[in-house]
Amino acid sequence: MRLVAGLAAAALSGVAAGSSSQPSSADVYIFPSSSAWQSSPGAETPRIPKEIARHILLQRTSRQRYGSDLRDIPSSIDTDAAVGHIARFGKGPTPLFTHSEKTDPAQLVVLLEGAAPEQSSRAREKLAQHAAFAISDPPSATANSNLMALFRNLGVSTSRQCDLPAAINPFDTDCWTGPSSVVKYDLRTSPTTLDSLFDSLARIDKFVTDGDLELTLVVLPESSRSSKLHHWSAAAAGAGSGSDLRRRDDSEMVISEHGDGTGASPTVKPAAASSSAPARRPKSIPQCFATLSACMAQTNSCSGHGECVNKYAVGGGNSSTAAGAGAAPAASCFVCACKASVVEGGDSSAARTQGRRTVHWGGNMCQKEDVSVQFWLFAGFTVAAVGAVSFAIGLLFGVGEEPLPGVIGAGVSRSK
Numbered sequence: 001m002r003l004v005a006g007l008a009a010a011a012l013s014g015v016a017a018g019s020s021s022q023p024s025s026a027d028v029y030i031f032p033s034s035s036a037w038q039s040s041p042g043a044e045t046p047r048i049p050k051e052i053a054r055h056i057l058l059q060r061t062s063r064q065r066y067g068s069d070l071r072d073i074p075s076s077i078d079t080d081a082a083v084g085h086i087a088r089f090g091k092g093p094t095p096l097f098t099h100s101e102k103t104d105p106a107q108l109v110v111l112l113e114g115a116a117p118e119q120s121s122r123a124r125e126k127l128a129q130h131a132a133f134a135i136s137d138p139p140s141a142t143a144n145s146n147l148m149a150l151f152r153n154l155g156v157s158t159s160r161q162c163d164l165p166a167a168i169n170p171f172d173t174d175c176w177t178g179p180s181s182v183v184k185y186d187l188r189t190s191p192t193t194l195d196s197l198f199d200s201l202a203r204i205d206k207f208v209t210d211g212d213l214e215l216t217l218v219v220l221p222e223s224s225r226s227s228k229l230h231h232w233s234a235a236a237a238g239a240g241s242g243s244d245l246r247r248r249d250d251s252e253m254v255i256s257e258h259g260d261g262t263g264a265s266p267t268v269k270p271a272a273a274s275s276s277a278p279a280r281r282p283k284s285i286p287q288c289f290a291t292l293s294a295c296m297a298q299t300n301s302c303s304g305h306g307e308c309v310n311k312y313a314v315g316g317g318n319s320s321t322a323a324g325a326g327a328a329p330a331a332s333c334f335v336c337a338c339k340a341s342v343v344e345g346g347d348s349s350a351a352r353t354q355g356r357r358t359v360h361w362g363g364n365m366c367q368k369e370d371v372s373v374q375f376w377l378f379a380g381f382t383v384a385a386v387g388a389v390s391f392a393i394g395l396l397f398g399v400g401e402e403p404l405p406g407v408i409g410a411g412v413s414r415s416k
Contacts (some may be wrong), residue, residue: 024221026138027123028053030089031208031215033105047136049073052082053218055149056233059090060107060216061156061180089132091214105214106170107180110197111144114188114222123219126198130217138220139229147232148184155288155333157181164196168204170213188222234381285364288333295334302336305366309337338366 025047048056051073073082091107115123126133152158155178159167162175167183170176175183185193197217207213289295295308300310312333338361360370 003379004254024117024120024220024223026135026224027120028089028132028135029123029127029134029215029217029219031130031213031217033208033211045131046085048085048133049077050135050137050139050229050232051077053133053135055082055086055087057109057147057182057216057218059086060156060214061109061151061182062091062154085133087259103301104179105208105211106176107214107216108170109180109182109216110164110167111142111148111182111184111195112197112217112219113144113184113186114223114225114306115194115219116187119191119194120219120221122198123194126201127217132216135218137229138224138227139232140227141225142230143227143232144184144220147231148182149290151182151269153288153294154286154288159183164193165200165203167308168200168207168213168215170207207283271327285351287364288335290332290334291333299336299365302338302366303361305341305361306336306338310334336364336366338362338370 006360022381027045053072058123061112073079093102148158157180159175159177159181160183162172162183164183164185166172166175170181175181187194202213204213208215209236285298289298289308292308292310296302299308310332340358340360343357360373362370
């Protein structure tokens with residue numbers, strides 16, 4: 001009998017230890033600036049997978065209208081439910097047929113790592129009316145760092161030197177460099193951050209009520225720090241798991257021109273091509289790259305028509321400032337600086353008559369030929385010609401409408 005009791009106690013303790021090792025859910029609170037979405041008192045908080053939560057955070061912080069590509073979400077998740085959650089908790093659409101000069105509210109995402117159970121309970125008590133949803137499978141601290149790097153690559157402000165009272169102020173130019181910002185704090189190393197958040201609730205409500213700010217707060221439990229989930233996206237976690245994932249297409253369509261001096265037509269080649277892969281929509285190029293190597297790799301060295309430079313560097317910067325290590329300074333934004341190229345005439349008679357010509361390039365990868373000068377010349381000549389013809393016709397009509405002189409009128413008058 002004692003043996004059975006001992007085995008039962010050991011089994012129960014093993015189950016309890018196993019359940020305690022599983023990370024609890026992460027709570028997400030949203031402070032909306034309008035009544036488009038508000039938490040219903042007493043309503044059950046939905047539990048959402050981390051992949052959908054990632055799409056919601058990206059949609060809220062996107063500089064442009066974000067189009068969710070749900071191919072990186074596991075097939076076990078219902079697509080209609082995922083779209084419904086993104087539409088409900090994401091950034092509200094801009095109303096049509098409005099001419100208001102009021103800009104969209106700034107979007108702030110705050111990630112609080114390492115929340116102890118008592119801290120999570122205090123947050124649920126203080127922020128009950130702002131409870132939005134819970135992340136059922138919060139990933140590890142490594143995944144959070146990778147998510148912050150993704151935000152930086154997308155051009156979202158991710159200042160690491162701003163405390164919470166300064167980060168919630170959308171008019172603070174030291175912490176905000178754009179319409180959205182993402183900050184991350186570790187409650188284990190900075191336990192006073194949560195108290196600072198509670199003390200700043202009045203200021204947050206003021207910014208939110210005035211339509212200047214929308215806040216999304218993610219409270220990640222301490223148990224998730226050592227989670228085995230090292231990615232927020234299922235596509236990155238299961239790159240070799242087979243057909244369970246609807247993966248995002250990572251291929252880039254870049255344009256390069258062979259430097260043989262023959263004026264050959266540009267060739268389009270994918271960065272990661274597969275002859276058997278179906279044709280897919282090319283991936284968009286971000287406005288800023290965090291490092292020089294990322295800019296050169298994802299733009300194929302600006303399609304061979306320019307170079308990657310740091311536009312925030314003194315004097316415009318150049319590609320040699322970070323060559324070798326590929327590391328960028330704290331405030332870096334590597335973009336393509338397009339250069340003109342001289343194209344020689346070919347062997348054909350038509351090409352020989354053209355001779356040498358200078359081609360200007362544009363676009364975020366220098367992949368488009370700049371024809372703005374030709375367009376304005378053609379448009380200006382057309383407008384001038386139409387104006388001259390209209391003026392001449394107006395003069396002819398004006399001459400025809402003038403009355404005849406009196407002497408001519410008397411000579412042609414009928415006698416009685």
